[in-house]
Amino acid sequence: MSHDRTLxxxxxxxxxxxxxxxxxxxxxxxxxxxxxxxRQNAFEEAENAKIKKEISHLNDAAKRNATWADKVxxxxxGQTNSGSKIxxxxxxxxxxxxxxxxxxxxxxxxxxxxKQEGLLKNVEESEDIKIxxxxxHSDTLIEGQKKKVMLSASLCEQAHIYIWDEPLNxxxxxxxxxxxxxxxxxxxxxxxxxxxxxFTKKIATREIHC
Numbered sequence: 001m002s003h004d005r006t007l008x009x010x011x012x013x014x015x016x017x018x019x020x021x022x023x024x025x026x027x028x029x030x031x032x033x034x035x036x037x038x039r040q041n042a043f044e045e046a047e048n049a050k051i052k053k054e055i056s057h058l059n060d061a062a063k064r065n066a067t068w069a070d071k072v073x074x075x076x077x078g079q080t081n082s083g084s085k086i087x088x089x090x091x092x093x094x095x096x097x098x099x100x101x102x103x104x105x106x107x108x109x110x111x112x113x114x115k116q117e118g119l120l121k122n123v124e125e126s127e128d129i130k131i132x133x134x135x136x137h138s139d140t141l142i143e144g145q146k147k148k149v150m151l152s153a154s155l156c157e158q159a160h161i162y163i164w165d166e167p168l169n170x171x172x173x174x175x176x177x178x179x180x181x182x183x184x185x186x187x188x189x190x191x192x193x194x195x196x197x198x199f200t201k202k203i204a205t206r207e208i209h210c
Contacts, residue, residue, distance in 0.1 A: 005198035044119040051116045062105040164192040
């Protein structure tokens with residue numbers, strides 16, 4: 001178990017991922033697992049959006065058909081414009097067909113909901129990093145927590161150049177990816193020292209070896 005993604009790529013041929021809903025063992029290194037994970041998440045999110053849209057349309061149609069069926073059923077006790085009695089058998093048959101159509105749509109909604117339940121169980125939802133600084137007592141924080149506070153404080157500051165000394169110590173893989181995305185998005189001028197080769201190759205535009 002390691003947060004060093006380069007080490008994982010160079011030394012592993014299987015990955016055991018402890019997901020939110022299950023544990024899976026897949027063949028390949030970290031990069032292949034991460035790529036497949038993102039591809040699966042994207043597929044499930046697209047399917048989820050498609051099902052949501054389908055359910056919305058089915059709900060609207062079911063409500064309309066149920067309303068129409070109720071109106072038709074009530075109309076059989078009235079009269080036609082010419083004053084003759086309504087053919088109640090015909091009206092009841094028409095009403096029954098509309099109600100059956102509404103029930104069929106409700107079953108399709110139920111099937112869609114069941115399908116939707118099987119999606120997104122292992123998706124790790126994460127928003128863009130946000131900072132809401134609060135007062136804290138430095139003597140109550142362990143070293144890892146202090147590191148995260150210092151990194152957060154740096155992200156809150158506006159500067160021409162950011163200087164980070166091993167910023168990823170005690171930072172998990174998902175958070176490392178978020179920090180990488182943040183840097184690539186805003187392109188700050190950054191001078192850093194870091195042992196995470198994966199981070200360095202992805203972020204650094206120039207390396208200085210001492």
